Amino acid sequence: MLHNYAMQSVRAERRRWIERLLSDDSIRNQHDLLSRLQSEGIQSTQATLSRDLADLGVVKGSNGWRLPDQAVNAPMDLAPAVRAYMLHVEVGGTLVVLRTRTGHATPLAVELDRTRLDGSLGTIAGDDTIFLAAKSSAVARGLARRLQGMLQGDRPRRFVRR
Amino acid sequence: MLHNYAMQSVRAERRRWIERLLSDDSIRNQHDLLSRLQSEGIQSTQATLSRDLADLGVVKGSNGWRLPDQAVNAPMDLAPAVRAYMLHVEVGGTLVVLRTRTGHATPLAVELDRTRLDGSLGTIAGDDTIFLAAKSSAVARGLARRLQGMLQGDRPRRFVRR
DNA sequence: CATAATTATGCAACATTATGCAGTGGAGTC
DNA sequence: GACTCCACTGCATAATGTTGCATAATTATG
Structure with a gap:
């Protein structure tokens, strides 16, 4: 084997x-993971990765491997969540601002995060408000439009107010 | 052994x-520590260091060793915190968005705040996401680049994708 | 079911850390 | 000064931790 002079931190960094x-x-x-690591300059083997993944508690989801805390909740479509929680959505610059009923921001944000919306950089949820950072203001407008569209899914249009 | 004329202070100084x-x-x-000590003019051996470290209550963290008080409430450099917590960083407009693993956003944000990054207006941390507001989009890009750079830490590296 | 793909593991090699033991010299005592 | 006591250290080596290789076990696919 390679026998690095500093196993400890090599291991930590790899993980x-x-x-x-x-x-x-x-x-x-x-094997994928191994390749990606190598392209980051980290040398290892499948056997070691197997052990790392076990130690990290990583599990195999339907969409590849996921870290333990990301793997918990059951998969749910975004649209139903939006219909259930989102009251309305607006755009300011590169920020998409969603409003929900009090206490509903977090579950919706979780759903938004899980659905890897293209161009979404991440969300932060308060109590009844979610900030969704978008890559650009154009992307922000597009995302807002999509979210708005989900509201109308199977509901009469007139319900969307404000 | 060498037996300095003043063991007490030799030991104290070494520690x-x-x-x-x-x-x-x-x-x-x-062994690293031994080398560093030698380059400071302190002569010792691995066995002695092993005992010193045990006496000092030093613990092995993910990022090397840490003194006991540093292991808890961390007056920690930004770069180590970034390397330990930040998964990735992106920019959207004047916002820098950092992602961490669940629950790690706050400690990293604290560190970001403590380091008065030039052009940073403030941060908001969620559970696994931090929004860092920058003075301008140019500043945001610069900050993101700096943060991204910290990931590469001590390894000579080529390029950073994404 | 057969075969391929993927993941897990026994084992040996090497790395890192801990410790039994004996030697040394400073401090205290007379 | 001579003696004793003992904290401290280095040496040698034990104990523990990490990894790659080869291959077994498991899972997916036709």
Whole structure:
């Protein structure tokens, strides 16, 4: 084997990269992960990754591997969640602002995060408000339009007010 | 052995250096520490360091060793915090969006706040997401680049995608 | 069911850390 | 000064931790 002079931190760093890669990309198998790590300059083997993943508590989801805290909730479509929780949506610059009823912001934000909306950088939820950061103001407008569209899904249009 | 004429202070001085080195550098193992001490003019052996570290209550963290008080409430550099917590960073307009694993957003945001990043107006942390408001979109891009750079830490690296 | 793909693991090699033991010299005592 | 006591250290080595290789076990696919 390679026998690095500093196993401890090599291991720690490798695992940090594993967490990073798993949350970014959709890694399909350990061989994929190995390749991605190598392209980051981290040398390893499948056997070691197998052990790392076990230690990190990573589980295989339908869409690749997921870190434990991301793997918890059951998959739910975004549209039903939006219909259930979102009151309305507006845009300001690169920020999409969603309003919900009090206490409903977090569950909706969770759903927004899980659905990896294209161009969405992330969300922060308060009590009845969600800020969704978009890559650009054009993307923000597009996302808002899509979210707005979900509201009308199977409901009469006139219900969307304000 | 060498037997200095004043053991007491030799020991005390060595331990002072150990504390200093551990809080500055990221020491990866006792052999590293030994080398660093030698380059400071302190002669010792791995066995002695092993005992010193045990006496000092030093613990092995994910990022090397940490002194006991540093292990808890961390007067920690930004870069180590970024390497430990940040999964990735992106920009949308004047907003820098950082992602962490669930529950890690707040500690990283605290660190970001403590480091008075130039052009940073403030941060808001959710559960796994931080919004950092920048003075301008140019500043935002610059900050993101700096943060991204911290990920590469001590390894010579090529490029950063995304 | 057969075969391929993917993941897990026994084992040996190496790395890192801990410790039994004996030697040394400073401090205290007379 | 001579003696004793003992904290401290280095040496040698034990104990523990990590990894790659080879391959077994498991899971997916036709």
